Structures are given as structure tokens and as C-alpha cells.
Amino acid sequence: MIRAAERVRVVVIGAGQAGLSVAWHLQRAGLAAGRDLVVLDRAPGTGGAWQFRWDALRLGIAHRVHDLPGMHEMGLRFDDADQTRPARDVVAEYYRRFEEHHDLRVRRPVAVTAVRRADDQDGAGALVVETRDEQGVAGAIRAEVVVNASGTWGTPFVPWVPGRDAFRGRQLDTTGYRDASDFAGQDVVVVGGGTSAIGFLLELDGIARSTRWFTRRHVVWSEDPALAVGAAVAAVEDQDRAARAGRTLPSIVSGTGLPVSPRIRRGMARGLLEAEPMFTRLDADGVRTASGEHVHADAVIWATGFRADLRHLAPLHLRTESGGVVVEDGRSSAEPRLFLAGYGPQASTIGANRAGRRIARQVLAVLAPDDDTVD
């Protein structure tokens, strides 16, 4: 273990929506950013995972991006933002202004490589956050509480399918997709039943030579906004049950269905969104469908979702036999000084916002257990 030279009260890992929301609430409660409260992010710029999203993604194409708490007092609202600019740029700019306005002093790029329990005598109960900066210099910070808000972008999930290594074309996951023009004139297979897959299929229309869409689950479209809201609530409850039980998290989309926007309806009318059952294998130049057809492919895009990026928490041994971690109301059950913001039921921009308040309140209770003015 590296010796921790710096001692702080709280380290927040990740400056996306979840991390910034928690940090803002803690700062408002009196913790000094940069001294009591340190926010670390391994990415070079502001915006959390949004800074890496593809060129064509615009705010409002898929879901709504909720404002951070503290944005309104600055007169900033995503609903008023320019919807013609890439969401990547708009979110990065808004978060930058947010961080500057509130003087949150995020340290970046600083990657957290490990979180461990302090093992020295006076470290009883503290956690040590090990880091690596841009120059590869290792560091360590001792914290009374760690809030992990590392999102999912770093751990895209790609299912195992026979022949994956045999395919000689290009394979990429959602994090590698930049622009439809990269696939001009190509036969493209898109895999995945979520909004990213649909976005890619719509963008590739008229640019790729052909597209085919394969999903592992039957695609359920959601036409009725009222039913969609009910389904979303049920899907979040499902996530919560899984997090509390330490199971791997179910897909949100499998619970909510895919909302049919006017853009999606136009794509359906053009025959672009006909999902086929998952293919059975890849070979050198394509895929073999469940009905035995060989589909030629120059590229396979795996838009097959993400998993929580918790690799740096491995030294805490949080994983259960069911493959998840036990998280109740944003707090790890196995390590009470660790909070997971934006995890499971909190994994949307609105969920991450709410998490900020709830987690900050619990963090303050850990820092000052006898202070009953903390509500």
C-alpha cells in the first residue's frame, strides 16, 4: 500500500452527474472543496462520460438530461440549450461552468487505481484512495468516507458469441462509435436492444450500404407515455431490489420498453428498425442467423450495454457470489464508509441528482455521528 500523504474527509471518485451532485450538496453543507472534499476524475475534460459520446448524439434524442442541482441558480437549463450542437459539447460546457461557478476544484486527469482499508493503527475506519496522474505518478489520499461515482462508460459489456475472434472486419462497442461516415458504403450489423443501437441504425441510413439489427431479447416498443412512466418506475424498483440483494443489475430498457419518438416512427416506416433474433455465430466475413442465413458484414457494432465500473474497488472485496455488490440507498453494506452514487436505481441523470442529496445526508451522518442537526 502507498503511504497516504494527504488526509481529507471525503473523496468523490468521478465528476459526472452523480459525483458533481454529491459534491455540490456536501459543499453546501460546509465541506471545503479541495481541502475537506476532493473530487477526482480520470478523464481529461468536464462532462463525465458525456464528453466521449458520438458526434451525432443531441440532447433530447433519446431521453431527457436533467439539470444538476445548483444549475438553476446560475440560470442554466438543459432544456434551453442549443439542441443542434452535439450533446457531448453542451454537457461538457455546462458542467465546466457548474464546476467553476461552485469552485469544486475537480482534480483531473487523476485515475483512482485502488481503494483499500487503511491498515495502520490510527487509520481505524479510514479508506485509502490510490491514484495515478497523467505523468504516471502514483499518489494516495486518506479519507474518512469515499463516494464512488465512476459510472459505466469504462466497462462496456459485449456478450460472448462463437466466432468472435474469427471475424476479420471491424468490431466495436458503443464507446468506439464516432460517426456514421466511418461506415460509408459498408454492410453493418448492429447488436443490442437499447436506444444506442437504434440511434446507430438511424444514423447509418443512407450512409452504410446495408444495416441489419440483431437483439438478444425481443424488442418491446412503448407507445403510451403514461404506461412508459409506470414501467420506468417499476424498472428502477427492479434495479433497487437487485442492488439490495447484491445481484447483477438488470437492464433498464428490458423493463421499460423503448419509447417510440417521431424520429423512431419514421425509421420504422422506412423498414430500418426490424429486429431479428440474435445470430448464432460470427465467421470471417459476417454472421450466421438463427435461420441459417449468412449475412455479410464489414463491421459489427456491439451496442450491448454497460456494467458498473468498480474495478478499483476490488481490494475491498465487495462482490457477492451472485456477481453484484450489496448497495442499500446508495451505501455499501459491506463497507459503511463507501457510498456508490449513480449505481443501479440511481443510474440516470435524474436518479443521479436525487442520489446527491440522499448520499450527502448519509455522508454527513458518518462524519459527525452525534450531530443531530444533520437532516
Ligand code: FAD
Ligand atoms: P459518468 O457520467 O460516466 O461519470 C463517471 C465519471 O467517473 C467519469 O467522468 C469518469 O472519467 C470517472 N471515473 C470512472 N472511473 C474512474 C476512476 N477509476 N478514477 C477516476 N475517475 C473515474 N441518462 C439520462 O438521464 N438521459 C439521457 O439522455 C441519457 N443518455 C445516455 C446515452 C448513452 C449512450 C449512455 C451510455 C447513457 C445515457 N444516460 C442517460 C445514462 C447517463 O449516462 C447517466 O444517467 C449519467 O450521465 C451518468 O452519470 P454518472 O455520474 O453516474 O457517470
